[in-house]
Amino acid sequence: DQQVKQNSPSLSVQEGRISILNCDYTNSMFDYFLWYKKYPAEGPTFLISISSIKDKNEDGRFTVFLNKSAKHLSLHIVPSQPGDSAVYFCAASDSGGGADGLTFGKGTHLIIQP
């Protein structure tokens, strides 16, 4: 049972345009959400996070939106740059649970075209 779903395995966007990556979750106990970026042969790198008490968090070109009623979050990258080409993982955790491990989606491969 996949608790975090990223339904788009890949996404191609032109340089300078907006990239929108989507993520859905099923576990209503999740209250902290993160996006990680991964290049080949490297470990995931933290990008941005959002707590369930917020519906938006911004950091430079990256904005994450959270819609709790729909159990949906999205990552917006504006403007998209060639270096943004990577696999993006959505992850979630339940801070009220006994452990802190993250539950990840399968990832979306973002390709920025020149």
Place this chain on the structure above:
Amino acid sequence: EAGVAQSPRYKIIEKRQSVAFWCNPISGHATLYWYQQILGQGPKLLIQFQNNGVVDDSQLPKDRFSAERLKGVDSTLKIQPAKLEDSAVYLCASSLDRRNEQFFGPGTRLTVL
């Protein structure tokens, strides 16, 4: 600041053999995690340590996998005996404390033939 170190980076073994992976977390990080990432999937948590104690090992296949974190610093993950389905990248992550941002190492890619 040095990142999370892992070794070896690659390992090829035959099924039923044993293998061990090593992780050195970021200095001062109390919490350490091992994740398994099968090709085409997201990372899946295997075990979480807080200092040298286990917080969560509910998804660790304990009949063949074991892990330890001696003195609350370095950690080793062992598989004995390995199966074909253990082929994956094994990622180690650390955080300053519980519920803090997790920093990942580069991973160890295991191929079981």
